[in-house]
Amino acid sequence: MADYLVKALAYDGKVRAYAIRSTDMVQEAARRHDTWRTVTAALGRSLTAATMMGTMLKGEEKITVKIEADGPVSPIIVDANAQGEARGYVKNPHVDPERNDEGKLNVAEAVGRNGMLSVVKYLGLKDNFTGTVPIVSGELGEDFTYYFANSEQTPSSVGLGVIIEKDESVSAAGGFIIQLMPGVTDEVIDEIENKLTAMPSISQLIQDGLTPEELLHTILGAENVQILDQVDVAFQCQCSKERISNAIMGLNEDDIVAMIEEDGGAETQCHFCNAKYTFTKAELQELLDEKRAGEQPQ
Secondary structure, X not given: OOOEEEEEEEOOOOEEEEEEEOHHHHHHHHHHHOOOHHHHHHHHHHHHHHHHHHOOOOOOOEEEEEEEEOOOOOOEEEEEEOOOEEEEEEOOOOOOOOOOOOOOOOHHHHHOOOEEEEEEEEOOOOOOEEXXXXXXXXXXXXXXXXXXXXXXXXXXXXXXEEEEOOOOOEEEEEEEEEEEOOOOOHHHHHHHHHHHHHOOOHHHXXXXXXXXXXXXXXXXXXXXXXXXXXXXXXXXXXXXXXXXXXXXXXXXXXXXXXXXXXXXXXXXXXXXXXOEEEEOHHHHHHHHHHHHHHHOOO
């Protein structure tokens, strides 16, 4: 099954819902960054949440999620857009704390329990929207739930799960966001809360192989859910040699000359996807010549 996300309404439009299968996306992030299992879970949960949040936007809008806490993995940085594309990285991919009291991966210990979660929305306006809240648990599902309630004033429930096999591979990843809209009745709220309390953990549901639609049916009841859209999702970085070339041309001329004469070339690496880009002396000279030509008075 390929990764995808569904958007839905429930209870006659009084509830907005998102659910996602992000297994391949998380596995690709783990491969690119060589993450150890607990870090894979932390980065995977962050990617999963940010991807759903990105698809709440439209057009060319995008978001950056930053999780900056006192754990050894932090910060975690994730970019996502309205097309279901996301990319992300962590400070330290090689962390694996002892299991927690329940014998599960100790994501909170890796992320940290003291710090901030911030979301920057790039909406094509003069000023970007930025929302920041304190980390409340480090498990991330609770932290994103707190973000929606306190920064966007939208009562929400966020569930995130990543299942790691003994060989470090990602066997399943996904999650959901349930949001209450204005006008929702206390009866509906109570019904949803009861279902959330009674259902198995999100990790168990994901491990059982439920599709995004089936996740929402389990949480909200199949009779209440109206699927509105389906979006393919993937780990996708926007870096390229052309973009790096433009960045080099934006440097001071002396810096480019130093790369040519002192370093004999240049190599750079993308934080988000770990792709490496190498420039020979000849390539750097071409960029320098182009820069000088562009600065000549017309």
